[in-house]
Amino acid sequence: MEDLSDSDAIADHVALIRQRIQAVAVQTGRDPNTIRLIAATKTVPVARIQTALDAGVIHLGESKLQEALPKLDALESRTDVTWHFIGQLQRRKVKAVIGRFQLIHSVDSLDLAHEINRRAEERALCQSVLLELNIGEESTKTGFSASELVKVLDVLDAMPNLAIKGLMAIPPPSEAPEAARPYFRAVRDLANSLKRPARHRIRLDELSMGMSHDFEIAIEEGATYVRIGAAIFGERPVKVST
Numbered sequence: 001m002e003d004l005s006d007s008d009a010i011a012d013h014v015a016l017i018r019q020r021i022q023a024v025a026v027q028t029g030r031d032p033n034t035i036r037l038i039a040a041t042k043t044v045p046v047a048r049i050q051t052a053l054d055a056g057v058i059h060l061g062e063s064k065l066q067e068a069l070p071k072l073d074a075l076e077s078r079t080d081v082t083w084h085f086i087g088q089l090q091r092r093k094v095k096a097v098i099g100r101f102q103l104i105h106s107v108d109s110l111d112l113a114h115e116i117n118r119r120a121e122e123r124a125l126c127q128s129v130l131l132e133l134n135i136g137e138e139s140t141k142t143g144f145s146a147s148e149l150v151k152v153l154d155v156l157d158a159m160p161n162l163a164i165k166g167l168m169a170i171p172p173p174s175e176a177p178e179a180a181r182p183y184f185r186a187v188r189d190l191a192n193s194l195k196r197p198a199r200h201r202i203r204l205d206e207l208s209m210g211m212s213h214d215f216e217i218a219i220e221e222g223a224t225y226v227r228i229g230a231a232i233f234g235e236r237p238v239k240v241s242t
């Protein structure tokens with residue numbers, strides 16, 4: 001049940017994060033309008049998402065398709081909302097994601113890119129995506145390594161129904177936000193280095209990086225999308241793995 005104090009808290013958190021984004025943008029000489037706040041809404045029920053929307057949030061990021069579909073339906077009338085798919089995406093779920101999410105952040109393999117391209121072609125649309133980097137080269141994580149990405153870029157460039165807009169990355173977990181800086185910087189440097197030679201269609205202008213605990217560092221290093229959950233909605237219940 002949503003109570004008044006909870007919706008006040010969400011609105012306060014959204015306002016505070018906007019101020020912090022604004023402040024760090026100004027400090028780093030960036031236009032604050034080039035940094036978009038995505039509310040990461042996994043485990044958050046529709047009523048609380050609605051509160052965030054009423055507080056001015058327009059970008060929503062969902063991580064799991066099964067959880068997202070009822071929310072997409074419930075919020076269908078909010079045509080001002082931009083939906084982002086930010087979680088790991090399985091090939092067999094691509095069909096349901098195409099066209100419903102304006103941006104898929106988590107294209108982590110050539111296989112997945114092929115499937116998105118194929119399904120988008122069936123629907124006669126062009127799907128906007130980001131390429132996910134495994135920037136810490138962690139064996140537990142999916143995503144392209146930097147060297148892999150360099151090798152497959154021309155193949156990706158030849159997929160007519162993919163609009164590749166940029167890169168996404170989640171640095172290895174750390175208590176200290178500063179520890180993420182070299183990773184964020186590496187993402188930005190890679191994006192810049194891949195802009196030459198110019199590909200026909202690929203654009204690498206968007207950098208999706210930074211979460212609740214490290215978004216300010218990410219903005220200093222060039223983030224254009226920050227994905228924030230806990231700092232808006234509070235800590236999520238701890239998942240008990242079985």
Ligand SMILES: *Cc1c(COP(=O)(O)O)cnc(C)c1O
Pocket residue numbers: 040042063086087211212213227228229230231
């Ligand atoms: C949950 C999630 C976030 C938000 O994380 P917080 O620490 O709650 O801000 C960002 N990105 C992805 C991919 C997520 O799954």
